[in-house]
Amino acid sequence: MTQPKTSEYRGQIHQRQKELMLKWYQRLDSSAHTGLPPSVSLMISGNCVELLEAFDAVPLYPEINALQLAIRHQSLEPILAAEELGYAADNCAYVKADIGSYLKGITPTGGKLPRPALVLCNFVGCNTYVKWFEHVAALTGSRLYVLDVPFCREAEPSQADIAYVVKQLQELVSVLENITGKKFDYERFQQAVRCAAEVEDLWSRIKHLARRSPSPFDAYFDAITLMGPLYVYRGSPEGVAFFRAALQELEEKVANGEGVYEQEKFRLVMEGPPPYPYFRTFRDMFAKWKATAVASTYSTVGGLWEFGDRHDPARPFESVALHMLSQNVTNRNYLQRYDQIRRYVEEWQADGVIIHFVKSCRLFSAGQGDMRDYFTKSLHLPTLYIESDLEDPRYFSEAQIRNRIDAFFEALEHSKLTGAAHPAASA
């Protein structure tokens, strides 16, 4: 097969992203050495970074550190260190990489990670977090605050759920005042929420560009480039400037008719995080078939905004609570995730769905077998189910995964050529 001329998205935004993320690591390094800015460890999913912004505190996301370690092939050493300590083989590999990196002093940039001023267990859609953050607090001696966010059990969260989270956020304000020594500035918080709303609007418009054919970027592999700034800088003017530039650059690509490949052959929706230890190898498996992800659920872990939800500066506490409760994929129920994927397939005009099951994340992955059945048997959508891990390199079997992906596209190609009914595939 001839090699596709591919354009892994390498615009000026890619460079700007590197600069922003480096600056973030430098702030964390400064925090490690001087205690300033104060750092708060929290979870990406449904995060409340706007509140930290109001206190000039820097967020410390263990998932970003973990994935950076994995993508640089440095995750196995900390994972093994955590296993030596007693973590089981099937514990979350993000947890083990994070705990191991504390034990071994390993960071992706070689800099130092701070002892967090606060370990904020925001507990959105992942109950492993409680034990994880308790252990981080025990290891670092940092203060722990557990913010309990109920799962989204119905289509919308109840008023009681919203009030419950708002009350905790207000209590968290007192905790943040205490650890930063700063008085809470409501207007500053509103400003951060206003920035977040603007970033969400820009990000949403970027995602809608992928509805074009060809899509100007890969909404899975390239979206990950944009997700770091989304989580770290969402509540700041820097975040707004970054996403404004990203939108402009991608709109130019649309105007010029530029896609990820010279000729886009397949359009996909991706479910589940990528196998970071083999990120490029995995991407190549799709590049070979000139297949572009036009939408992904993983890019909505931090927030789901492409269907209209936004933070609201007029009611900042309520909108942060709503964001945590229902405006991110991990806290939503499975039927909502089915519907999200179905809408992507229909509105972004995808040819099929790829489900990547994460061995060490039962919470996100449990139920994906049923999900596969729903798409193949009820919606008759070509759906490929593959398994490895987002962090642990030991679960990635290249030959087997390549085989499944190739077979999926062979069948898809045949059905496209002959106009036959949709095939479906699973491994």
Added chain:
Amino acid sequence: MRVAAGVDVGSTQTKAILMEENARPLIMARALVDTGANVRKAAEHAFQVLCQEAGIHAHDVGFVVGTGYGRYNISFGNAQMTEISCHARGAHFVFPNTRTVIDMGGQDSKAISVGASGEVLDFVMNDKCAAGTGRFLANAAEVMGIRLDEVGPLSLQALQPVKITTVCTVFVESDILSYLAQGKKGEDILGGVHQAIAKRTVSLARRVPIEPAITLTGGVARNIGMVRALEGVLGAQLQVSPDAHFIGAIGAAIFALEKLDRSFESDIWSPEHAPHSGN
């Protein structure tokens, strides 16, 4: 006369088929060699045997499609296809009424839902584990000190098949040793082993719609005990060709014949040439 070949480089054995163009393509020659450690050489050897059998030169073969796990190592091939597509196509060639393929190979087993023209509609495969594969049977045979080709017929003599509680290819050894220590009969142990694999395979296959007619392919199809055990669990008859072992190579050869007529540039892909290669 135009001819094309399919070479199926499996984990245990390499199979090759030479086909002659015809209203219904004709199988001219078959080759079967152990894959061993050198995948590239195994493929070359199988291809040489094929040409010798048919009495033709390698350059007379118009197109070669490689399949199986070793397909990227076939140096003389013109294109690669997965064994999933090839088994579907090969089974359709041998039994045109095939709607489901159960393929049991050395290290993996799979079920394929097949369309009316031999296309893949759906497939499921075993996970990264050799449970329910030929390797499981080979280990059982080794522990019991009998030849692999004997285990199937022996298993059919079981009167009280034991219960094998594990499907792990490694741990099954300790289960078997335990039954041997208890004085259980070899045929009853083997009956249990075949039952365990059949149940595991059928539960995997049920994830695709199992529609008749069902064709069993792959090396394990030569094991009559496994054919009967699968039929018992499925409650349906299986179609088994004497060429069951070659079905992947047959499918690859048919794809190769089809490609003779197209002005094809070389369709060879190699992981080393991947645009983002680096990890």
